[in-house]
Every structure is written in C-alpha cells, then in structure tokens.
Amino acid sequence: MNLKKLPKKLVLQGGTILDPLSGRSKKGNVVIERNKIKSVGSTGGAKGETKIDCSGLVITHGFCDVHVHFREPGREDKETLQTGSRAALAGGFTRVCVMPNTSPPLDTPESIRFIVEKAEECPVHIHPIGAVTKGQKGQELTEVQGIISEGAVALSDDGLPISDAQVMRLALEYTSMFDKPVINHAEDECLRNNGLMHEGEISTRLGLAGNPSLAEAIMIQRDLELANMIQAKLHVPHVSSAGGAANIRRMKKLNPNITAEVTPHHLFFNDQALLEYNTNFKVAPPIRTEDDRKELIKAVKDGTFDCIATDHAPHTIDEKEATFESAPFGMIGLESCFGAVNKVLDMPLKELLKLLTVNPRRVMGFEEDLFKIGCAAELTILDPAQEWIYKEQNIYSKSRNTPFIGEKLKGKVRYTISKGTIADLN
C-alpha cells in the first residue's frame, strides 16, 4: 500500500460512479479539488491534470465500520490508531468507530477527548464509542452527556454484556436524551457458561465448553423489549445466531430505532472450521452452525441487518499461539472485509455497498451524501470482480490474527481516498 497526499486536483477518470445513497450509477469522472468533491459525472479530461484511470473500476463512498478495536490506549503492541487506520484504508474504510474496551476503558469525557485528539493526525476518521458504565462494570452509568459532548458517537460496554436488566433500562433511557445508540454485547453471561465456541456437535467432539445460541437470542430479546418500551436507539452488534436475527426482524416492526450489524466472519465460516482448534476462529460471539450462517445471509438480504461491521480485534501472535482455552477472543477483519462479504453474499453491488456505506453512517448519524459537491473526499475505488487470495502481505494491522489468510476472496479495493490522503493498493 502506497500512501500519498492528494494532489491539489485529482481526476478519477472513466469509472462507474455508484452512489449507494441514490442507488444510481453512471460512467464518468469524479474530480477532487483541494480535498473536496468538485464534480461528479463529467467526461473526457484536460491535459496536465493528475489522473487515475478508473476504467473497469467502481468509484463509490468510502466504507464505514461501526465496530473496531484499535487497542489504544493500553495495548499499543496489538494496534494503534495509526496502524488501525492503515488497516482501514487497505480495506476501503474511511471512517471507523472504536470500541471503549481499552486500558483504561473510554469511560470518561477526558478519555474520549484523548481519542478524538489523537485521531486528528490519522488518515481515516476515527470516532470513539464511550463506555456505558464506569469501568465497564455494568453497574453505574458513565457521564453520558460529557462523553457525547467530547465526541463519542455511541455508548457500549463492548465485550462485557450489561447483565443487569435495570442498568440496561437506565442506560437506554438516559442515553435517549442525546439521540445516540446504545450497543450491548448481547450474551446472557450465565447461559454462556464460559463457553469457548458454539455449543453443538463440534464442541462436544472437541471437548470445548459450548456457548449456546440461546445465550445470544435471549439477551437480544431482552434488549429489544427494553428498547421498544422506551422507543430508544438500540444497535445490536455482531449477531451470530438464527434466533438472534429472527428476534431483531420481528421487533424492528415495533421500534424503528433498532439497528443491527453482522460480521464478515459470521457470514463466511461455520463451526466446522474449528475442528483443528485454530485459535483464529475463537471469537465472541462464536461462529455457529451452517444453518445459522445461512439464516444470517438471509437476514442481510431481507434488511434485518443494517450494516456489516468487522469487529476488527487485533491480538498478538504470542497470545493466539496459546491453546484454544487460553487464547483471547477476536480476529482482525478490516482488510479482508469487502472481498469476503462480496463473495459470500452474492448480492447486487449497489445493495451490498449500502451495508458498508450509507447504512452504517445512518446508524451513527454521519453525513450520508458523499458525492455532494463540496463534501470532503471520502471515496473507495474497487474492482468488484477481481478474485484474489488473501495473504499475510495484504495485512496492514499490527496483528495477524485472521483465518481469512489463504481464502479466495472476490472483489478488491484498489484505492481509498480519505482526509487528504490516497492509499494505492495496486
């Protein structure tokens, strides 16, 4: 990946301009001048301008991921805002939301300010998500107003479910004053029973403690009922089970403020992949059965899920080289995201792109019209048909923990333009 400052004027020439907001596409040029969109759809080109030949490529909105872990502050050995930004650019992402399970957690206005200030120097837009409860302990609410006024876009105790239903109710009620979503890692901790993988035939064979689908579906339903009562904004992260998806589909009819995400890895793999105890498949919530995977794909196509989010979770090689039991949960996912979901979902491109651009932006309240004249350039240029093998050299994260290495993907990001920088991935 080659990172360069955008020239004063850049012509993205002769591409298919696909606007996921309107759903329309046309052939033509996109002109960027002084980092802003100057024109969309012109043809031809004058001499002496800096051009990128986009023939055969699709020019679209920069991707937005509402769920990543960049580990700063505290675990800069795994990822930093800077290295995470490079991973984002490599995956076509221009905007990400970082989870607050850092060390210390992002549970004060000051810690949110720390991220916002550090993020200014990064080549992608990074928005912090603040903790719901102090120390992510699931007990007392954080200073929600202060956290939001410093720039948090949502609240979550990510990784740690809010087990106490009363605390969850208060969090939804209090946060509803500020029109920001609450995101709860939806697993019933008792029913989860320290499970290391999906509870089923494979966990029984492997002798690994199982985490039943119902641990997720029950917690999702609890959260949906609470949100429905309050008509609060609830965003359900990384849904892994058919039951969880069905609950969201049903409750969305009652509460328009519900949104939900699904990860590429839950769409791509099933629990058969764990048969060799590969710790890169150890994620929370777990990768479930083929039936669950098929239901998740169906739920993407019928609009149950608003967006795709990677839950990019870097861990060191040393930590992941442990036994399955002692390895941490999580895999990285920014760089492989588009090629994975484009392959496995097999959807019309304009529909797929909505899940990576307009929809996640709507969840977080970001600007949705990125082809507006004068808008700061946040664009991704991709080849949706290119088939390629994902290799370690495609990773720009500080960590390497992904089972996508060696997988054949379809669709490749070729350039990402963000915050005055162009990343060339050719």
Place this chain on the structure above:
Amino acid sequence: MQEKHLLGLEHYPAEDIVSIIDTAFSFREVLDRPIKKVPSLQGKTIVNLFFENSTRTRISFELAQKRLSADTVNFSASSSSLKKGESFKDTVQNIEAMKIDAVVMRHPDPGASLHLTKYVDAVVINAGDGTHEHPTQAILDMTSLQERFGKVKGLRIGIIGDIMYSRVARSNIYGLKKLGAEVILCGPTTLIPPHIDSLGVRVTHDLDEVLDWADAINVLRIQLERMDRGLFPSVREYRNLFGITSERLKKHKKEIVIMHPGPMNRGIEIDSSVADGKEAIILDQVLNGVASRMAILYLLLGGKPENN
C-alpha cells in the same frame, strides 16, 4: 503405524488400534516374567510432560518406558504455576531442543496435544487433554475387554456417569465404535453433552436398562465439584440414580463386567463390594495399562506390530 502421533481415537485407524492391542498382549507376557524388562527402546528418550496432576497415568507411562529400556525425564507443573499459553510454547520448545524422541503430555486444555505437534518434531502421545480425549486409557480398556471376552466386536458396553466432562468417555466411544462394539451412555441429563448421539451412541437415564443390556459397564469418576455448579444436587441423589451397588446389580440376573478408570469414589459412583467383587476387572485394567502403553510407545517409536 499410519499416524506419527497418538492424539486421540476419533481419527485413528481401526487396524492400528488392533495392532496396539495385539502387541499389548505380547508385552503382558513380558510383565509376567521375573525380569520384566526388554531392550526395545534402548537409546530412545521420552519426556513425560504433565501440566495437570496425575498419579496412575504418569506412573503407568513411566513404568512402560522403563520396561522398554527408554531414558525418561519427568516434568510436572501445575497449570497455575505456568502462565498459560506463551510459556507452554517456550517450555516445549526448550524440551525439544534437548533432542528427544517422544513427548507424553497431559494438559488441562482440550486440543493441547494437537497444539503441541505444531512446536515439536517428536512423537506426541496424548495422556489426556482436558475434556477432549484420553486415547491410551481407551486402548487399555479395550485391551482389558479383549482379554476378558476374547473380542471387542459385538460387545455391549455401557458408560456410566459424567459424560460431559469425560475424556475417557469420548475416547472409549470412538475406540469401541471402531472395533464394532455397541455403546450406550447413562448419566444425569445435565452431564450428557448436546448432540452426543451424533457419535453413534444411544443415551439413557435409566441405569437398570443399561444393566439389563450390557456385557460390561465402564463406571466414570464423578467429580464432586460438579455439584457446586448445580449439575447434580447431592451425592445421595447421584448414588440413588447412578451408583453401582451390589443391591442394584443383584436385581439383574446377567453377570456384568465392571470397569473403572480410577481413581474411584467408593460409596458414591461405585460400592466397595462391587469394586472389589469378582466381576470387577479394575486392577486388570491397571496392569493392561502398562502393557498397552508399552505397545503404544514401542510401535510409535519404530517397532513392528506383533500378532498373537
């Protein structure tokens, strides 16, 4: 032997299990001699790596190694004294660097022995990996059944107790099915893992049904700490439902062979009168354990199978 390592029986070739059992009987004969030692593994070095406490398996392996004239080194560490993960890799790579031929490992984490094969070139023998597999126990159990019945094929075997957390149960299921036995599992619903029937076994919660049907039962140790987690309410109730008592056995006309992998909770899952009774082959299992492990080490370290 088709496999370099012995990690579990799920994917182990049936004919190699048969070869091990046949060879075990040859070594049984050695164990009956006044001088119980053969030079088969002279010059081979074996490390016994025990990350979890064990008395009988460790002694059994060590004796098997000494009877075969191998050089042995023992390493034991409680899993708590080692920081999990990283130092596991470091520990085994250090030991590997000392030029060894085989590692016998017990570890509390499922999959640990497969994990070990990624870091060492030596032959790996799984002496129990968490709740996953304990293949040498299953082989010695099958050797004992073969000794008692003259065959394993067609036998009806009941496995009684905590199936959920039992590596012995899993390895026995795989091994017995491969050799053509029928298996029924019996225990409290809370200690039967989900989808266990996918392994080709039947499940019942009625002990009398098993005692009527089986040729032999393998009685598993019940871990008392399961009670603290609410998996069964009391020792009294466990014993009432699943305890192997003389009274219970008397209700059934057929004689039934009693096995237990040890260590036993006498008076809980099995009564002393049964454990010490004439149908119990529990101490034969122990002796066959040494012979079977001799056969495993011998065959995996280059010996040729012997046929009886």
